[in-house]
Amino acid sequence: MALVTLIEYADASAEVRSVYDDIMKTRKVDWVNNFWKALAHDPVLLRRTWQQVKEVMAPGALDPLVKEMVYIAVSATNGCEYCTYSHTASARKQGMSDAMLMELMAVVGLANATNRLTNGLRVEVDERFRS
Known part of the structure; x- marks a missing residue:
């Protein structure tokens, strides 16, 4: 069990939803996995980590x-x-x-x-x- 509540899309701020949308678009999926939902408590960390993943894993x-x-x-x-x-x-x-x-x-x-x-x-x- 995660130490923080996982932030679902419906409960996310607009800033977090923007990152979630990019994750789903980039990965061509209709869901966001739990790792990102945990990071969503810190939108700056979420966005920075996602950008790094996109760049390095491309x-x-x-x-x-x-x-x-x-x-x-x-x-x-x-x-x-x-x-x-x-x-x-x-x-x-x-x-x-x-x-x-x-x-x-x-x-x-x-x-x-x-x-x-x-x-x-x-x-x-x-x-x-x-x-």
């Missing part, structure tokens, strides 16, 4: 599926259940298969394990990697 050097998969990896590592589910759903809509998700999680698990070993052992970075 197609660029990385395609949208790769960006979603990176988001899944970071969310899983950070233990964010909501973000893991949300971005897995988005990645699946963009073509991510079970096999791709399993391979991604294998890489995440390996990276977490080797990062901890390296940090624990205080392994110095090879000079060749610094150039």
